[in-house]
Amino acid sequence: MNTVCVVGSGYVGLVTGACLAELGNRVVAVDVDAERIELLRRGEVPFFEPGLEELVRRMSASGRLTFTTSYATGAAKADVIFLCLPTPPLPNGAADTSILRTAVEELAPLLQAPYPVVVCKSTVPVGTCATLHRLLEQISPLLGAVPVVANPEFLREGSAIADFMHPDRVVIGSHAPGCAALVEALYKPLNAPILTTGLKTAEMIKYASNAFLATRISFINEIANICEHVGVDVAGVADGMGSDKRIGPSFLRPGVGYGGSCFPKDVQALAHLGAIHGVQPRLLRSVMEVNADQGKRVLHKLRTQLGRLDGATVAVWGIAYKPNTDDIREAPAVEIMRLVEQEGGTVRAYDPVAMPKAAALLPTVTMCADPYAAAAGADAVLLLTEWNEFKGVDLTRLATLMRRSILIDGRNAVDPGRAAAAGFHYAGIGRGSVPEPPALSPVEPNGRVDAIAAVPVPV
Numbered sequence: 062m063n064t065v066c067v068v069g070s071g072y073v074g075l076v077t078g079a080c081l082a083e084l085g086n087r088v089v090a091v092d093v094d095a096e097r098i099e100l101l102r103r104g105e106v107p108f109f110e111p112g113l114e115e116l117v118r119r120m121s122a123s124g125r126l127t128f129t130t131s132y133a134t135g136a137a138k139a140d141v142i143f144l145c146l147p148t149p150p151l152p153n154g155a156a157d158t159s160i161l162r163t164a165v166e167e168l169a170p171l172l173q174a175p176y177p178v179v180v181c182k183s184t185v186p187v188g189t190c191a192t193l194h195r196l197l198e199q200i201s202p203l204l205g206a207v208p209v210v211a212n213p214e215f216l217r218e219g220s221a222i223a224d225f226m227h228p229d230r231v232v233i234g235s236h237a238p239g240c241a242a243l244v245e246a247l248y249k250p251l252n253a254p255i256l257t258t259g260l261k262t263a264e265m266i267k268y269a270s271n272a273f274l275a276t277r278i279s280f281i282n283e284i285a286n287i288c289e290h291v292g293v294d295v296a297g298v299a300d301g302m303g304s305d306k307r308i309g310p311s312f313l314r315p316g317v318g319y320g321g322s323c324f325p326k327d328v329q330a331l332a333h334l335g336a337i338h339g340v341q342p343r344l345l346r347s348v349m350e351v352n353a354d355q356g357k358r359v360l361h362k363l364r365t366q367l368g369r370l371d372g373a374t375v376a377v378w379g380i381a382y383k384p385n386t387d388d389i390r391e392a393p394a395v396e397i398m399r400l401v402e403q404e405g406g407t408v409r410a411y412d413p414v415a416m417p418k419a420a421a422l423l424p425t426v427t428m429c430a431d432p433y434a435a436a437a438g439a440d441a442v443l444l445l446t447e448w449n450e451f452k453g454v455d456l457t458r459l460a461t462l463m464r465r466s467i468l469i470d471g472r473n474a475v476d477p478g479r480a481a482a483a484g485f486h487y488a489g490i491g492r493g494s495v496p497e498p499p500a501l502s503p504v505e506p507n508g509r510v511d512a513i514a515a516v517p518v519p520v
């Protein structure tokens with residue numbers, strides 16, 4: 062049984078800690094956020110991740126997972142220390158690694174021989190792990206003996222536990238052969254391919270992987286935009302492309318663009334890294350530009366349908382940047398809602414799990430109890446996150462609740478045939494041309510609208 066300290070109990074740290082405890086290790090999770098640690102001690106996870114709360118509770122009950130705000134408690138007896146700390150973007154696009162440096166400075170005086178392995182799981186610019194190693198050495202020459210290992214994380218929010226337990230590969234980068242042996246041993250029970258590389262290669266693999274996935278998203282979005290003008294449904298195109306083994310089907314779903322806490326900042330950070338080394342990151346810049354435009358295109362569709370947004374009521378379905386998470390960091394829906402409001406529209410929103418977080422950020426948006434309540438009296442529905450729940454909505458019932466039957470499907474989650482049969486003017490992404498807007502209904506919506514009130518959401 063190894064003793065593992067995980068510094069940072071967010072999406073990556075908490076999943077890593079709980080899963081390593083499940084694999085039989087003794088894990089101490091450290092976080093500076095005392096409120097978060099208190100919640101975790103009570104068995105509550107401060108964000109939505111399927112299965113995580115149950116796993117955390119089980120591991121806490123087993124005694125193999127404990128929580129603390131004390132670095133000293135975490136570092137004591139640790140064989141391995143995982144750094145799962147934020148690397149947010151600086152105004153110039155570079156990744157801010159200062160939180161990692163501060164954590165290493167705080168850990169340094171606590172480390173004693175035989176030294177633990179320090180593992181960086183955060184997504185960091187090439188050279189960061191070497192810098193952290195130098196920092197330890199500067200603090201005390203003896204600490205030059207502390208192995209620093211790069212072990213980038215590839216889990217996806219929404220399926221984080223399964224991704225951790227069944228990874229396509231585990232990447233372990235180190236500056237000397239043998240340094241990473243203990244980390245490799247931790248992952249051995251997963252029976253996953255382990256790629257051992259140099260430190261810098263491991264750091265670059267993570268950035269290149271995220272940038273490539275973001276590129277696929279922007280690529281299919283651009284293809285979808287062209288499809289719209291030439292009367293082709295992009296779904297068939299994506300199927301045809303994806304069944305080519307050289308291409309594969311994943312990340313070929315058009316939508317309102319990528320978001321979340323990783324792709325936007327990682328593409329930006331990689332572009333910055335290229336630029337400071339004299340490489341003009343033309344492709345990465347285009348990826349970012351296409352992504353930024355994609356949300357605006359949805360808004361344009363809405364404007365085309367409604368004539369103007371001023372005075373319109375827009376129902377937004379889905380706020381999280383993707384389904385199965387309540388993460389709204391860089392979520393396209395947040396920016397789109399702000400723009401609708403800026404143009405004088407009123408927004409009524411619904412998301413199965415992200416509303417408490419969104420309500421704090423968007424105080425003027427009315428958060429509603431379900432998709433029907435959000436659409437009650439609305440001029441249009443904007444579907445921005447492809448939660449399964451939206452795919453099964455009773456469109457005929459929906460039409461009776463709305464002032465105008467307009468559905469802008471930013472994720473191609475609804476069958477256009479079903480929408481048309483229910484009388485909707487439907488526009489998806491890359492699904493052929495946008496139909497003419499319907500006239501404003503001369504009659505008020507039926508009485509059921511009044512019966513569905515906005516439900517306050519706990520913040």
Ligand SMILES: NC(=O)c1ccc[n+]([C@@H]2O[C@H](COP(=O)([O-])OP(=O)(O)OC[C@H]3O[C@@H](n4cnc5c(N)ncnc54)[C@H](O)[C@@H]3O)[C@@H](O)[C@H]2O)c1
Nearest residue numbers: 069070071072073092093094145146147148183184214218
């Ligand atoms: N979220 C993902 O899906 C994902 C996937 C792969 C990689 N990553 C990368 O992993 C890293 C962490 O991301 P995350 O999403 O887990 O972040 P997060 O914001 O969810 O969690 C970070 C945690 O660190 C804590 N923290 C901040 N400063 C601290 C300090 N000095 N000492 C101890 N704790 C501190 C915060 O309180 C928070 O609980 C980032 O570099 C990110 O790019 C994230």
